[in-house]
Amino acid sequence: MTHLPAQGGPRSLLRDVSTASTRPATAAAVSMPAICVQANGELAVQQRAVPTPGAGELLLRTVVSALCGTDLHRFRGAQSYGNDTDVFGHESVGVVQHCDSGRFAQGDRVLHVPFPTDGKVFAPYQLARETNVVPIPAALPSDIGVFAQQLGTVIYALRNFWPSPQPPRSAFVAGAGPAGLMFIQLLRERGCEQIYVSEPDEHRRRLATSFGAIPDEDGTPPVELSIDASGMPGVRRKCWQRTASFGTVGIYGLPDDEPGDLEVSVLGLVAKNLHLVGAIGSQAEPGLRSFHDALDLLVARRIEVDRLISHRIDLDGLPEIAPRAARVEDGIVKVLVDFDAPTPVHR
Incomplete structure (x- = not known):
């Protein structure tokens, strides 16, 4: 090898x-x-x-x-x-x-x-x-x-999670694998001011902070957008708990087994007026727009x-x-x- x-x-x-x-x-x-x-x-x-x-x-x-x-x-x-x-x-x-x-x-x-x-x-x-x-x-x-393949799916997902031309002022990303690290960079590139990250692996957590993310700790303020970038157990529960009222929870990571547990309290979802959004289908997007965007970002070294x-x-x-x-x-x-x-x- x-x-x-x-x-x-x-x-x-x-x-x-x-x-x-x-x-x-x-x-x-x-x-x-x-x-x-x-x-x-x-x-x-x-x-x-x-x-x-x-x-x-x-x-x-x-x-x-x-x-x-x-x-x-x-x-x-x-x-x-x-x-x-x-x-x-x-x-x-x-x-x-x-x-x-x-x-x-x-x-x-x-x-x-x-x-x-x-x-x-x-x-x-x-x-x-x-x-x-x-x-x-x-x-x-x-x-x-x-x-650009994975980055294209991240671009497509973020466009679905947050369609507004104005970026969220704050975001929480659960998981700092390759997709999570791309979400952090893309959010920063889009103008998000505060990006918190939760990641159990120390090396990946250091990478996330090097891209401008803040380690998530108890007492950090609620955010406008939370993203499950790992699909691991407990992550979706943390996402909806970290999201402010009228905010959005984006589901990108897939659980190991289906049907996966959304881990979302119905009462909590309703009481906070949260938007729960999934995103899949970038390969069927007209013109493969998100993948072209990904290549452009990589050529420009913006990611x-x-x-x-x-x-x-x-x-x-x-x-x-x-x-x-x-x-x-x-x-x-x-x-x-x-x-x-x-x-x-x-x-």
């Missing part, structure tokens, strides 16, 4: 698209190693056929994939999100290898934003619907661009994601690290799987 910490030296950028890097899937590459879920729930590298695109589909060569919190429910014993034994994952950047329609050219580098049930990104090749990819600007490295990368691994390392990521061990925040060998940066 290759473990390249994100800090402690210059970061090599993943290879950008070039003629040499657009290796088409030919008869010589009819099978490929892929991370698959076994019947016992564990991950293993297995040989799978290189997929063949159908109508409206692209064949992508994977450049980088990222492990998402949604991928980790199964490693905490959850059964609500499927028990399939196939390739999984849904955050990736790829290079177009084949497109029958001509909508994309071979060599185009794209962000893949599949519906979670469509994602099979922990493999050297993957299929993508033409309607679920977004071109990546040439100036944006792939290992930064891959964050910082470099420090969220805690581990860079090759494909073989994923079965070992995924369960540890589910338990939030060893300072794990965001794990990237590199499929392209890094090359020196020339400035």
